[in-house]
Amino acid sequence: MGSRLNASGNQPAPTLSVAVLVAKGIRKSYEGREVVAGIDLELARGECFGLLGPNGAGKTTTLRMLLGLSHPDAGEINLLGYPVPLAAREARSRVGVVPQIDNLDPDFTVRENLLVYGRYFGLREAQIAARVSHLLEFAALESRADSRIQSLSGGMKRRLVLARALVNDPDLLFLDEPTTGLDPQARHQMWEQLRALLKQGKTILLTTHFMDEAERLCDRLKIIDHGRTLAEGAPRALIAAHIEPEVVEVYGEGAGEWFAAEAAELCDRYELHGETAFCYLRDASVAVENLRAQPKLRFLHRRANLEDLFLKLTGREMRE
Amino acid sequence: MKLSRGSLAVWRRNYLVWRKLAAESVLGNIIEPLFYLVGFGIGFGAMLPEVEGVKYIAYLAGGTICYSTMLSASFEALYSGFARMHVQRTWEGILNAPVSLEDVVLAEWIWAASKSFLSGMAVLLVAIALGLAQSWTMIFIVPLAFLIGLSFAGMGLVMTALAKSYDFFMYWFTLALTPMMLLSGVFYPITNMPGWLQAIAHALPLAHAVALGRPLLLGHWPEAPLFHTVVLAAYGVAGFLIALKIFRRRLLS
Numbered sequence: 001m002g003s004r005l006n007a008s009g010n011q012p013a014p015t016l017s018v019a020v021l022v023a024k025g026i027r028k029s030y031e032g033r034e035v036v037a038g039i040d041l042e043l044a045r046g047e048c049f050g051l052l053g054p055n056g057a058g059k060t061t062t063l064r065m066l067l068g069l070s071h072p073d074a075g076e077i078n079l080l081g082y083p084v085p086l087a088a089r090e091a092r093s094r095v096g097v098v099p100q101i102d103n104l105d106p107d108f109t110v111r112e113n114l115l116v117y118g119r120y121f122g123l124r125e126a127q128i129a130a131r132v133s134h135l136l137e138f139a140a141l142e143s144r145a146d147s148r149i150q151s152l153s154g155g156m157k158r159r160l161v162l163a164r165a166l167v168n169d170p171d172l173l174f175l176d177e178p179t180t181g182l183d184p185q186a187r188h189q190m191w192e193q194l195r196a197l198l199k200q201g202k203t204i205l206l207t208t209h210f211m212d213e214a215e216r217l218c219d220r221l222k223i224i225d226h227g228r229t230l231a232e233g234a235p236r237a238l239i240a241a242h243i244e245p246e247v248v249e250v251y252g253e254g255a256g257e258w259f260a261a262e263a264a265e266l267c268d269r270y271e272l273h274g275e276t277a278f279c280y281l282r283d284a285s286v287a288v289e290n291l292r293a294q295p296k297l298r299f300l301h302r303r304a305n306l307e308d309l310f311l312k313l314t315g316r317e318m319r320e
Numbered sequence: 321m322k323l324s325r326g327s328l329a330v331w332r333r334n335y336l337v338w339r340k341l342a343a344e345s346v347l348g349n350i351i352e353p354l355f356y357l358v359g360f361g362i363g364f365g366a367m368l369p370e371v372e373g374v375k376y377i378a379y380l381a382g383g384t385i386c387y388s389t390m391l392s393a394s395f396e397a398l399y400s401g402f403a404r405m406h407v408q409r410t411w412e413g414i415l416n417a418p419v420s421l422e423d424v425v426l427a428e429w430i431w432a433a434s435k436s437f438l439s440g441m442a443v444l445l446v447a448i449a450l451g452l453a454q455s456w457t458m459i460f461i462v463p464l465a466f467l468i469g470l471s472f473a474g475m476g477l478v479m480t481a482l483a484k485s486y487d488f489f490m491y492w493f494t495l496a497l498t499p500m501m502l503l504s505g506v507f508y509p510i511t512n513m514p515g516w517l518q519a520i521a522h523a524l525p526l527a528h529a530v531a532l533g534r535p536l537l538l539g540h541w542p543e544a545p546l547f548h549t550v551v552l553a554a555y556g557v558a559g560f561l562i563a564l565k566i567f568r569r570r571l572l573s
Contacts, residue, residue, distance in 0.1 A: 069415060069572060089418045097416035103409035107337040116336065119329040120417035
């Protein structure tokens with residue numbers, strides 16, 4: 001099994017200040033179309049880093065390149081001290097991956113899935129056995145250890161995929177949309193587990209379509225579209241840098257008329273989408289007073305959030 | 321060293337799945353050729369004088385070992401391989417671990433050959449039980465079955481690498497394997513066919529397999545054993561290498 005000690009000869013393993021993952025100017029084209037057009041990434045040990053972008057923005061292609069499963073046309077990648085794709089296999093021995101689409105082994109039980117996956121890392125049977133009982137507990141699947149995969153709920157399957165990604169006790173986790181398709185209970189449980197892993201000192205690289213998820217979990221994030229970086233930073237700092245601090249949404253009957261008559265006067269920045277008027281402001285008190293005086297209008301006054309930023313940067317058009 | 325470790329883990333994964341259904345699988349491997357040999361060999365054989373100096377059922381047995389092995393390797397490399405690569409995304413999961421695509425494809429190749437080897441051995445056991453194999457030369461059928469498995473699994477993996485869906489495999493079975501079964505001397509001597517068909521038959525891997533398997537079962541040494549062995553191995557290795565190239569383009573681009 002590869003270890004970081006081997007990579008650096010007799011020198012000690014990388015210290016805390018060393019980045020866990022560095023990518024510089026990575027690019028990838030398919031049939032003349034540039035899917036990733038110069039992305040830089042740097043993950044510090046122990047942080048949760050979010051990679052956000054609409055469908056087709058280049059997230060999954062980026063993840064595949066970082067893992068050495070797709071060769072970049074240009075750029076450099078260093079994963080846990082190993083050059084990728086050159087030493088991708090050694091690097092992957094310290095990484096855990098939760099894929100977008102479940103690829104659990106349908107021919108096996110819960111326990112067998114963990115056991116067989118541990119063998120792919122070259123772990124000894126005794127090591128795997130010890131690990132498996134710990135992971136079953138972590139995933140709260142002890143009572144289902146001998147169940148077949150088909151009998152598990154969506155949330156259980158997702159927990160098992162996460163547990164499987166931990167079988168080699170990785171330093172870094174790649175999570176590609178880990179909560180897509182889960183019900184609210186299962187999402188909250190997944191978040192709890194990810195927080196617990198961060199507390200243990202694991203580093204996480206996360207892609208998601210849920211802005212609340214990114215805002216809750218990520219220390220830093222990067223928004224990409226068309227293969228390029230649009231913004232990068234801590235969630236609150238990014239929002240503060242790009243969006244007015246308060247938002248008023250006016251919707252339902254009369255919203256359009258209100259927008260035409262009042263928005264320019266009351267809002268710092270404003271947009272109408274369908275039947276909803278979005279009003280972004282530094283101070284919402286005047287606008288809220290105005291809206292309270294019109295009881296037929298329905299409105300929502302809230303803090304600016306990551307979704308506002310995401311939509312501002314990537315636009316509101318539907319993606320195929 | 322590293323290659324073998326990853327491959328071994330993948331091979332063991334497939335073996336563990338097989339073991340769960342081993343009883344049914346082995347039973348099928350034995351019962352099917354038993355009915356087939358007894359039914360075909362005795363019923364059909366009753367109408368025939370001896371073929372090349374032996375009873376028809378004995379003549380048929382050597383060819384049956386070869387083509388059963390061929391079919392078993394092909395089914396495993398095509399249908400089961402495609403399920404693991406594409407439908408179940410099993411390979412995708414494996415490739416996220418420190419296992420390379422080369423490890424995975426090598427394991428699939430050897431696994432399909434291993435499984436077909438059991439199929440070939442089952443027919444051999446049936447032939448022995450029916451008293452059709454009485455010479456020590458049948459020992460060489462053991463490595464031969466594995467070689468036939470490698471040969472057809474290698475070629476089958478090319479089809480798997482190219483396939484968009486299971487439907488694609490019908491071409492391989494109906495346009496390649498079925499005619500091969502009829503032309504390769506499994507059921508009747510190749511020399512019964514017109515010259516131009518004989519020429520085609522001599523290029524077919526199954527014909528080379530039968531040219532080795534039948535005499536070994538009947539107790540005499542095949543002609544040009546090394547030549548036939550090399551042809552079978554060449555088909556297998558070429559198939560494996562071509563398949564690997566296509567898999568790389570398909571999965572690692």
